Amino acid sequence: MVRPPKPTPAKGELSEMEKDPLSVKLEVDSFDGKIHVEWEPEASVTPMGQLPFFIQFLKTGHRFEPWINDCPLTYKSPNAPQKVDVIGSLMLSILSGHKRYAHIGTIIGDKVNAQLLGMKKIVSDDSARRGLKKIDEDEGVEWMQKHLHLCFDPLLTIPWIMDVDVTVKTIYGHQEGAVNGYNPMALT
Template sequence: MTTRPKSTHRKGERNPDDTLPTPAPMSVDTFDGKVHVEWDSEASVTNIGQLAFFIEFLKLGGRFDDWIDDCPLHYQSNNAPQKIDVLGSLFLSILSGHKRYAHLTALRADGVNPGLLGMNKVVSEDSARKAMKRMNPRDSEQWMQNHLLSCCEPLLSAPWILDVDTTIKPLYGHQELADKGYNPQKPGRPSHTYHTCMIANLRLILDVEVKAGSQSHSSHGLPGLMALLARLSHEQKPAFVRAILLGVAIR
């Protein structure tokens, strides 16, 4: 009796001889006009290589222009950098996974993405720091809260659940509000506490409050939660809030 030879490839694996056809060039509308995106199977992968498609989304939805215009950053000197260059540099840096102002230097060699955003250049880390200091903290907070909420407003007409979560972030520098608090992973390490309000399941962030590491108790996040609920209209309010506040579950 003879048996059938076993297949070399398991079910579901693709035969290496079967190559997929290269996608045709795609036209993408950016702030620098229309560009054509071509796929190169031989090129190396970059972390923001597909940013052109996200830029098209920002332009067609009017998200980026409104975000720039509403920013409470104002210059009076003719030698000051353009507001779009400052905010665009921070925008690209965040998307690249950067965590420090000094990382902006890595973007200064990018000759493609800044232009697609309508920027003239990537600013230096010193210009970014000075820009943040010029902005009024309260006005800046209101600016970001309004635009975060506007991104999710179309979803709030349906019944939804508001989740409140507390996250501990260990710190290794001399950041403001770095304090020792509840930190089960690294006891004694200074940290920040993030009190986050989000749409359950979708994980869309509605608001985040950064507190000192010693303010991890839910009572420190209660004022921010109540302020968020106050900003929502009656039709936008959640069906219930899922949180642990002062030892009592709110549902």
């Protein structure tokens, strides 16, 4: 990720971060070009507010386009939706916390995030369902496993130590049936 150069304030002048950290505009790279992200303190909070940063990660990490290109979904009809629209719609729905195809309808009007991912539109739940049915199960599993491994395989070449404390830690008062340092109830 290439960060934009930080402007140096004139001598005796406060930097933008020192003035008001919420007024800083961040430049984010997307599949639709560079955009500026700015925090608006009075605006409602949305679960998709951090998505431009995730999209920048997908673009600069070269994760999204190869994932879409390798997808074994193919259409023969010129009227069929584009592969990026089908798979991208499913991804945006999952990132929104949806668990059912029908929930895609709640994001169908989201033109901004679709455009940032390089999509033309968010497809209907019927188009997404039909698209997934067209993918052979073995080919689909192979496609997803390949791209999952591409995400973590480079990390496995570096020696590391996993240090995890799995003892029970009482955080909020007393937890029913929990004993400090030992919790047999977690095994059932």
